[in-house]
Structures are given as structure tokens and as C-alpha cells.
Amino acid sequence: MIKDFTSIKKNISKETNSILKTKKTKVFDSLDDVLKTYKEEYKYSPLLRKVSKKFDILRVDSFKEKKKNIDKKILNQYKNQYSIITINGLFQKNESKIPNGISVNTFDKLNNTDKKFFHKFFNNQDDSKSDIFTSINTINYKESLLIKIDKNYSKKDHVNILNFIISNSGESINHIRKLIVSNQNSKSVFIEEFISLDSIENFSTSVTEIIQEENSEIEYLNIQNDKNNFHFNSINISQKQNSISNCFTFSYSGALVRNNLNVKLKEKNCYSNMYGFYALREKSHVDNHTTVDHIDENSISNEHYKGIMDNNSNGVFNGKIFVRRKAQKTNAFQSNNNILLSDEAKINTKPQLEIWADDVKCSHGCTVGQLDKEAIFYLQSRGISKEKAISMLLGAFSEEIIEKIENQFIKEKIKKITYKKLEYFTS
Amino acid sequence: MLEIKNLHVSVNNNKILKGLNLSVNKGEIHAIMGPNGSGKSTLASIIAGRKEYEVNQGSIIYSNKKLLELSADERAKQGIFLAFQYPIEIPGISTTNFIKTAVNKIRESKGKKPLDAVSFLKVMKEKMKIVKINQTLLSRSINEGFSGGEKKRNEIFQMAMLNPKLAILDETDSGLDIDALKIVAKGVNKLKSKNNATIIITHYQRLLNYIIPDYVHVLIDGKIVKSGDKNLAQELEKKGYDWIRA
Ligand SMILES: Nc1ncnc2c1ncn2[C@@H]1O[C@H](COP(=O)(O)OP(=O)(O)OP(=O)(O)O)[C@@H](O)[C@H]1O
Numbered sequence: 312m313i314k315d316f317t318s319i320k321k322n323i324s325k326e327t328n329s330i331l332k333t334k335k336t337k338v339f340d341s342l343d344d345v346l347k348t349y350k351e352e353y354k355y356s357p358l359l360r361k362v363s364k365k366f367d368i369l370r371v372d373s374f375k376e377k378k379k380n381i382d383k384k385i386l387n388q389y390k391n392q393y394s395i396i397t398i399n400g401l402f403q404k405n406e407s408k409i410p411n412g413i414s415v416n417t418f419d420k421l422n423n424t425d426k427k428f429f430h431k432f433f434n435n436q437d438d439s440k441s442d443i444f445t446s447i448n449t450i451n452y453k454e455s456l457l458i459k460i461d462k463n464y465s466k467k468d469h470v471n472i473l474n475f476i477i478s479n480s481g482e483s484i485n486h487i488r489k490l491i492v493s494n495q496n497s498k499s500v501f502i503e504e505f506i507s508l509d510s511i512e513n514f515s516t517s518v519t520e521i522i523q524e525e526n527s528e529i530e531y532l533n534i535q536n537d538k539n540n541f542h543f544n545s546i547n548i549s550q551k552q553n554s555i556s557n558c559f560t561f562s563y564s565g566a567l568v569r570n571n572l573n574v575k576l577k578e579k580n581c582y583s584n585m586y587g588f589y590a591l592r593e594k595s596h597v598d599n600h601t602t603v604d605h606i607d608e609n610s611i612s613n614e615h616y617k618g619i620m621d622n623n624s625n626g627v628f629n630g631k632i633f634v635r636r637k638a639q640k641t642n643a644f645q646s647n648n649n650i651l652l653s654d655e656a657k658i659n660t661k662p663q664l665e666i667w668a669d670d671v672k673c674s675h676g677c678t679v680g681q682l683d684k685e686a687i688f689y690l691q692s693r694g695i696s697k698e699k700a701i702s703m704l705l706g707a708f709s710e711e712i713i714e715k716i717e718n719q720f721i722k723e724k725i726k727k728i729t730y731k732k733l734e735y736f737t738s
Numbered sequence: 739m740l741e742i743k744n745l746h747v748s749v750n751n752n753k754i755l756k757g758l759n760l761s762v763n764k765g766e767i768h769a770i771m772g773p774n775g776s777g778k779s780t781l782a783s784i785i786a787g788r789k790e791y792e793v794n795q796g797s798i799i800y801s802n803k804k805l806l807e808l809s810a811d812e813r814a815k816q817g818i819f820l821a822f823q824y825p826i827e828i829p830g831i832s833t834t835n836f837i838k839t840a841v842n843k844i845r846e847s848k849g850k851k852p853l854d855a856v857s858f859l860k861v862m863k864e865k866m867k868i869v870k871i872n873q874t875l876l877s878r879s880i881n882e883g884f885s886g887g888e889k890k891r892n893e894i895f896q897m898a899m900l901n902p903k904l905a906i907l908d909e910t911d912s913g914l915d916i917d918a919l920k921i922v923a924k925g926v927n928k929l930k931s932k933n934n935a936t937i938i939i940t941h942y943q944r945l946l947n948y949i950i951p952d953y954v955h956v957l958i959d960g961k962i963v964k965s966g967d968k969n970l971a972q973e974l975e976k977k978g979y980d981w982i983r984a
């Protein structure tokens with residue numbers, strides 16, 4: 312494992328913006344402390360050991376952008392849809408299609424007012440103080456994006472965030488970084504994907520900070536479906552009064568994927584929904600660590616993760632709920648349900664509640680089980696093969712999460728992907 | 739059509755069927771009666787293809803095939819249908835979708851094209867009328883929150899949709915009101931043809947007033963100990979089982 316981080320200091324010296332330089336230096340200086348939390352936080356997912364063996368994760372990349380092309384066939388799948396496109400963490404303005412009311416720019420291209428705006432939020436909400444990978448991302452990202460959603464924005468259409476990764480150019484490590492600000496009364500839908508364009512093993516980190524102003528609503532979905540990918544994803548949401556966040560994490564594959572989802576309900580009357588579904592086969596390993604922090608009163612958080620694990624796959628769920636003293640009348644719900652389809656598949660699930668307020672409704676629960684044999688027999692007795700019966704039952708299990716997606720187009724898309732995946736599960 | 743010979747079946751080392759013989763021909767209706775725990779549902783499950791049982795001895799031939807070698811879904815494709823004594827609830831799968839999948843899988847096995855949405859709906863509407871089951875019930879998850887009677891009716895509806903060659907009704911009449919009982923009887927009678935056969939497992943001779951069986955069998959302690967015609971059912975209703983046991 313890594314003990315000496317000095318090599319990435321070079322990256323900081325290259326930073327030309329003095330405020331960012333100060334922030335990065337601070338992150339760098341606390342790396343040793345952050346590393347101390349690693350052992351506990353990554354108990355079941357040895358990501359650092361795995362990736363530091365395979366990749367030079369402290370490598371300092373050149374900042375020069377090389378021209379890269381994405382197969383038109385792949386982009387055609389997203390034709391006529393709004394998309395924000397990055398390749399190896401670099402924003403592709405010409406390939407992107409951005410709706411009126413949303414602005415997307417890299418930090419370098421921001422005017423002074425927007426730069427100030429950026430500084431106000433950047434790195435303040437993320438988990439760089441507690442997660443080594445967010446720290447590394449903060450120091451090593453090549454380009455950061457600011458996505459600004461105007462006041463009162465309310466287009467129903469979703470916006471894809473497509474992060475393409477091309478490793479055959481020698482870049483098998485990529486750091487993707489963005490800040491999303493959802494202004495007052497806006498309502499928006501994003502669906503983010505990470506897509507490797509070659510079958511070379513790679514490691515990517517993605518850190519997203521989402522700032523929600525009063526009365527804003529955001530639906531943010533994440534699809535992970537990349538067999539060769541070692542991936543670290545950290546989404547950090549900070550909500551003001553009366554705002555709503557709906558987060559979805561769908562994981563179907565991954566060499567080792569770690570998701571941190573951290574939601575801070577900073578003011579009154581916030582609503583946070585956190586949903587996840589994972590369907591893992593072969594040696595896939597997906598770890599979902601979530602934190603919801605109730606800071607002020609009268610907010611609701613509702614979390615439901617469900618997963619299916621087959622073969623030698625591994626799942627981890629860890630859900631933390633904090634209810635601060637001031638957060639009276641909090642409602643916080645959490646549950647995690649799992650189906651294991653093989654004796655070798657594993658799930659580690661753990662709720663963690665810390666409650667300092669007294670007038671609080673809290674519930675949590677987790678289940679681990681197998682498919683109901685009686686149900687399989689019932690379906691079979693009507694002429695449905697065992698394989699089909701299993702995939703129907705697994706589909707039904709996923710339904711509860713997928714049904715929660717508000718955007719109809721995305722709901723259908725996820726359903727399709729999920730059912731296609733589930734066809735391959737048998738036991 | 740169905741020929742069961744000297745069937746011995748056990749579960750977790752408990753012997754349940756102990757040398758059962760039964761022969762059912764095309765066009766016949768057989769009633770099986772017998773005390774609780776005598777093995778009636780076990781027999782039905784074995785025919786339908788439940789795998790938890792161990793067949794220690796004996797054979798079942800169905801339409802010239804060794805039935806025990808087929809999986810449950812293959813048996814359904816060959817025309818076997820079991821209306822369950824206790825239909826299970828399956829959340830998350832709509833009844834309509836389930837039946838559509840079943841109908842089309844069975845069609846597929848016969849080399850027929852799947853029914854499209856419109857023709858499926860047409861057939862469904864027709865059968866819904868016979869069974870008097872309503873659309874809202876069918877749009878719900880399989881049996882989820884159905885009343886006891888609704889579950890039974892759903893079984894008969896599925897039977898009507900799948901048009902089996904050999905239908906086994908395991909206490910489908912229990913828990914049904916008189917109207918529903920008549921509907922079930924009507925369904926069975928409508929299905930009856932030269933090529934089909936039905937096995938009705940029941941405790942009450944009531945149902946047999948509406949569906950006239952060709953044979954009545956008494957199953958006690960894992961064996962068929964007496965067979966007769968419909969009058970046997972009436973005799974059982976009056977006298978119970980002790981006179982046979984003795
Ligand atoms: N999985 C099992 N494990 C152990 N015993 C079983 C199992 N399944 C059935 N049995 C036993 O086998 C016997 C026969 O059960 P079965 O359900 O066939 O009876 P039945 O004739 O249908 O009774 P009823 O009239 O009450 O429906 C019972 O004693 C029952 O407890």
C-alpha cells in the first residue's frame with residue numbers, strides 16, 4: 312500500500328490558480344490522517360491495495376489534451392438527447408448538447424464572477440477529509456467542470472453525463488471532477504454513466520459535489536456496468552430548505568466499485584431519497600457506502616438499496632444516518648435487501664445510526680435471503696422454464712427500486728438494462 | 739393417458755405415498771377423497787413436478803412418456819395443470835404478464851407464434867367472462883392480497899387460459915361460496931372433452947353435484963384403498979372414512 316504521497320506534490324505546484332492551490336495543499340497535508348480512516352472504511356473492499364498493485368495511482372499526468380474520438384455508433388444511442396460528454400475526465404464541448412438554462416464550463420473557461428462562485432463551493436462539501444480517493448481526486452484531476460442549473464429551470468428532459476474512458480492511449484487512470492449547482496426552484500434530471508471504450512483494465516475516480524439551493528429538486532442517477540473497471544465514485548449533496556434530492560445507483564458489473572453517497576440536509580424541510588440496485592455476477596465487487604446527515608429539523612430521508620449476488624460476487628452496503636441535536640422531527644428510514652444465488656456470493660451489510668435529537672422517527676433493517684423455491688415452482692408449473700422463472704422473480708425484486716424513478720424515459724431505459732442483465736442469472 | 743404404478747414417495751425420510759396405483763383415461767373425470775394428511779396434495783405435486791419429494795419406487799407414464807424425467811415446465815408444456823390447494827403470492831409480477839408469458843411459452847413449445855397483445859387480450863376477455871374474474875384483480879401482482887376465493891378463481895382462470903390436457907384441482911372448492919363453486923364447475927365442464935381428463939381432489943361431495951365424476955377414489959395413508967362411482971362419494975359423506983379403514 313501507499314505510504315509516500317510526495318510524488319503528487321508536483322501536481323499542486325502546477326496549479327496556477329492560487330485559491331485552488333491552497334485548497335489542494337490543505338488536502339495534501341491531511342493525506343496521512345485520511346489514510347488512517349481507510350482501514351475501517353474499506354474493511355470489505357480492498358480498493359487501495361488492489362489498485363496500487365495494478366496502477367501507478369499517484370502518477371502525474373500531462374495536462375495536454377490529446378485528440379480522441381468516440382465511435383459514432385455509441386454516441387448515436389444518445390441521439391436527440393441532451394448530453395454532457397467527457398473523455399478521460401476532459402470536457403468535450405463540441406460533442407456535448409446542453410439545454411438552455413444549464414451552463415457547463417471547465418474551470419479555466421469561467422469568468423471571474425463564476426470563478427468566485429466556484430470557489431465558494433468547490434471542495435467544501437466533498438469527503439476529501441475522510442476518503443483517500445476523494446483526496447487523490449482533488450489533487451490529481453485534470454479538469455473540473457461547473458454545471459449550473461438556472462433558477463426555475465424545469466425541463467422534463469434528462470441530461471446524460473457520459474464519461475468515456477479510453478485506456479489504450481496509455482491512460483488507465485482517470486480522475487473526473489465536477490461541481491453541480493442547482494439554483495432556486497429548479498428541477499432537473501441527470502443520468503451519469505462511465506463507459507470504457509476498450510477492454511483494458513482501468514481505474515477511475517469521480518467526485519461530484521451537488522449544491523441544492525432552496526426549493527430545488529434534482530434526480531441523479533448513476534449506471535455502472537463495466538466489467539474491467541476499478542472505480543471510485545463519490546457523490547456529495549448539500550441541501551438547503553425545501554429541496555428534494557432523488558439519487559439512484561445502479562450497479563451491474565465492476566472489478567471493484569466503491570460508491571460513496573453523502574447527503575447533508577443542512578436546513579429545514581429537506582427531502583432525500585437514496586435508492587440503489589445492484590445485480591452482480593462472476594467476480595464483480597460493489598461497495599455502497601452512504602451517509603445522510605440531518606442537520607436541521609423537519610427533514611425526511613428515505614433509503615432503500617436492493618441487491619442480487621450470484622457466482623463469486625461480493626456486495627457491501629453500509630448506511631450511516633446522523634441526526635444532530637438541532638434536527639428535531641426528523642424522519643429517517645433505511646433498508647437493504649439482498650438475494651444470494653450462490654454459496655460463494657457474499658454480502659456485508661451494516662446500518663450505523665447516530666442520533667442526538669430526541670423527537671425522531673428512525674427505522675432501519677436488512678435482509679439476506681434466497682429466491683423462494685415455491686414461487687419458482689409455481690411459475691414452472693405454468694410452463695415457464697426455471698431460468699425464465701428466476702429472471703422474472705429477480706426482475707420483480709428490482710421493480711420496487713426502478714418504480715421509484717420519476718422520469719419515464721429513464722425508467723424504461725433502466726428496466727431494459729436490468730431485465731437484460733437478469734437473463735443471465737441462474738442458480 | 740396417465741398410468742401410475744406402485745408409487746412410493748417420501749419427504750425428509752417420511753414415507754407419504756406407499757404403493758399408489760391410478761389410471762386415468764382421456765375424457766374421464768376422477769375424484770380423489772381422503773382424510774387430512776393422507777397424501778392427496780403430495781400426489782398432485784408429484785404429478786406436477788415438484789422436486790422436493792423423493793420417489794423411492796414406482797412409475798408414472800403420461801401420454802407414453804416417463805413423466806418423472808420431465809421438469810415441471812416441460813410437464814406444463816405437455817398439458818399438465820395443477821390448481822394449487824394453497825396458491826402462493828408473488829409480489830412484483832402482474833398476473834396478466836405472468837399468464838401471458840405462460841401462454842406464449844407453451845405456444846412456443848408447440849411451434850406456434852406468440853399471441854400479440856391484441857389477440858391475447860381477446861382470449862383473456864373471453865375466459866374472464868367464464869370465470870367471472872375482473873381486470874383489476876388480474877392487473878395486480880400474482881395472488882398478492884387476493885382473498886381465498888379470489889386465489890382459487892385465479893387458478894381456474896389460468897386453467898381456462900392454458901387449456902390443459904390433464905387438470906388436477908387440489909381442493910379448489912374449499913373456501914368457495916356457492917356462486918364461485920358453480921363457476922368452477924362450469925369452467926371444468928366447459929373444458930371437458932374427449933381428449934382431456936380431470937382429477938378433482940376434494941373433501942366435499944358438494945362439488946360433485948356439479949361435476950359428475952366417472953370414478954371416485956379413496957386415498958388413505960398413501961394408498962388408494964377403494965374406488966367406485968359417484969355413489970361412493972355420497973356414502974363417504976354419510977359414513978366418513980372409518981368403515982373403509984376397518
Ligand atoms: N415437506 C414436507 N416435509 C415433511 N412432511 C411433509 C412435507 N410435505 C408433506 N408432508 C406430510 O405428508 C403428509 C401428506 O401431506 P399432503 O399435503 O399430501 O396431505 P393431503 O392429503 O393433501 O391433506 P389435506 O387434506 O389436509 O390437504 C402429511 O402428513 C404432511 O405433513
Ligand SMILES: [Mg+2]
Binds near residue numbers: 778779780823908909
Ligand atoms: Mg392437500
